[in-house]
Amino acid sequence: MILSFVVFFVGASMFWIRGGIRGGAPPSHAYFAWERSFIMAAVVLTAIGFVLLEAQLQNTDGRVLARTGATAYLFGGILAVVAEASSLTQGFEKNYPLIVIYVVLAFLAQAAIGGSLLQAGLLAAWIGWVILVWNMGWLMISLITRRGIYIPFLHHFMPLVIGIALLSQTA
Numbered sequence: 321m322i323l324s325f326v327v328f329f330v331g332a333s334m335f336w337i338r339g340g341i342r343g344g345a346p347p348s349h350a351y352f353a354w355e356r357s358f359i360m361a362a363v364v365l366t367a368i369g370f371v372l373l374e375a376q377l378q379n380t381d382g383r384v385l386a387r388t389g390a391t392a393y394l395f396g397g398i399l400a401v402v403a404e405a406s407s408l409t410q411g412f413e414k415n416y417p418l419i420v421i422y423v424v425l426a427f428l429a430q431a432a433i434g435g436s437l438l439q440a441g442l443l444a445a446w447i448g449w450v451i452l453v454w455n456m457g458w459l460m461i462s463l464i465t466r467r468g469i470y471i472p473f474l475h476h477f478m479p480l481v482i483g484i485a486l487l488s489q490t491a
Contacts, residue, residue, distance in 0.1 A: 321373075321483030324365035328476040331358025353408055359472055360404045366479050367397040370433060373482070382436030389432030396425030419470045426475045427459035434478075443485045451478045 334355040338344045346352035367390075374390035377383050400422040403415035412419075434451025437443050455478065462469045 321366065321369035321479035322487065323483075324362045324369055325476050325480035325483070327358055327365055328362030328472060331355050331362065332473060334358065349408075356404050356408060360401045362472070362476055363397045363400045363404075366476060367394045369479055369483065370394070370429070373433065373486075374436075377436055377440050377442065380436075380440035380442065382438070382440030382442070385432045385436035385439060389429040389436060392425050392429035392432065396422040396429060399425070423462060423469050423475075424459065427455045427462070430475070430478055431455040431459075433482075437482070443482070443489065447481065447485050450481070454478055 370390040377386040403418035438448035
């Protein structure tokens, strides 16, 4: 899950450097393809991380929420990758409904994973609570404001927290 954030950070940096947050156009189509490919790869790596975490939680009280969260993120991740890949040729606006579904599924999936970590006792309870509050809070904000709903950082930060917590636990 740490790797997914690192890969995401590369794509986000490319977006930031080109001024994408202010509507800046990419310098070339190849640059845009690389930028979005890093974002897609981060989604895939996050999905893999959640599936591996779910396998680790199979013999705990958190197994049901872990499976629910990993499955929901996997389905949402497929939609995000399809939307990102299609945006390379069709434009982002045409694929926006898929992104909205991904955003909702990603927040709900990660909230379920936070709940599973609470039930399992695998990590400190505060980590599960932070994941739950972060995801439900951002979901509510996203649905209420409906502006700028697709902020990939919001979906890759908590997996980083989980990854660091798991890594520090084994050290």
